[in-house]
Amino acid sequence: AQSVTQLDSQVPVFEEAPVELRCNYSSSVSVYLFWYVQYPNQGLQLLLKYLSGSTLVESINGFEAEFNKSQTSFHLRKPSVHISDTAEYFCAVSEGSSASKIIFGSGTRLSIRP
């Protein structure tokens, strides 16, 4: 069965510092991987996705994630964070079933200090 582990429940960083949010998954088959972002009292927004092709995927706001099959990881990175990046980030995995079921990690709360 597939599962997702986000190793850090909270990550505090200073503004303009780099950040990495870690995500590891387990699955016996090929997977699709996602990062979602949730701002306070809002739903989840898709940040980026890996379906196939290049293992490095990027979002429009400077985040990137790299699919590493050998390490079963999909860590999220940003070279320089802004106050507006304060949110909770969820890693998610799917084996691509017909119902497009997705398993979510427990989330990492990113807090940016000025």
Add this chain to the structure above:
Amino acid sequence: SQTIHQWPATLVQPVGSPLSLECTVEGTSNPNLYWYRQAAGRGLQLLFYSVGIGQISSEVPQNLSASRPQDWQFILSSKKLLLSDSGFYLCAWSPRTGFQPQHFGDGTRLSIL
């Protein structure tokens, strides 16, 4: 473009009262639909999903039920709410064909007193 609506945004209900949360999707046909619950400080738990009208799959045994009376409508219900039903409820949709990520509504925050 496709849009998803959830209401109400917040709800305060007494223990033992009934519940009905509604989710609608516009701009797409035959979507897969999902209900999740997010407890405070925890991740998302898939409660129900539906691949078509009247087709509901339950992921966890609980005090809740779901129905899909229309292709674009997904309803989460309970006959008698428990304190443990408190949480943030999220509806999501994904296209039926191919594999695509899910898109979420803004959620309903449910507080049980």
